[in-house]
Amino acid sequence: NPNVKEFLDNLPHKTLEESELHMFFLEYEKDYNTLVKRLNEVIPYLKSWVETDPFNNKYLKKHLDEYYFEIKKWAYSDLPYVRRFAISQLMSYYLDSEFKKEHLEFVSTVKIDNEYYVMMMVAWYYATALAKQYSDTINFLVNCNIDKDTFNMIIKKACESYRITDEQKIYLKSLKK
Secondary structure (H helix, E strand, C coil), rough: HHHHHHHCCCCCCCCCHHHHHHHHCCCCCCHHHHHHHHHHHHHHHHHCCCHHHCCCHHHHHHHHHHHHHHHHHHHHHCCCCHHHHHHHHHHHHCCCCCCCCCHHHHCCCCCCCCHHHHHHHHHHHHHHHHHHHHHHHHHHHHHHHEEEEHHHHHHHHHHCCCCCHHHEEEEEEEECC
16 A cells, blocks of 8 residues: 555654554565565654563564574664563564573673663563573573663563462562572
């Protein structure tokens, strides 16, 4: 639809709802190169978790090796919501069959810079990793160098999860800094 293309080209958007709609349209983009181009155009303008977190393009699953390189670039952005988007994408696509231990280390290198919403995404990532890849994730967390506030938020988020057993929660609480 030419109206959609015109809308996607018209950046930055004026309202949160327009940005949400933009991300919604990109969820249906089937061409990987077009999708990445469009994401690179829009994510620098995102200013809310409402715009970054829900994004889920089912066609990306065919391109996860390539997409990981994009995620790594975004994770080192100076813009907090670009970093948050990168971690949310890693959490969405790489905690099941595509999981690698190196992802745990990678997320720990993402700059938080006192950005609450970046810290919360890091915590959410590790809490979800604990639910899906407990053994590798707990081994990483026991020996990691994550700052105290983020580490304690990871524990809190994990203990709020229904996917973490009561025994695991007791152990996690004992790790609190």
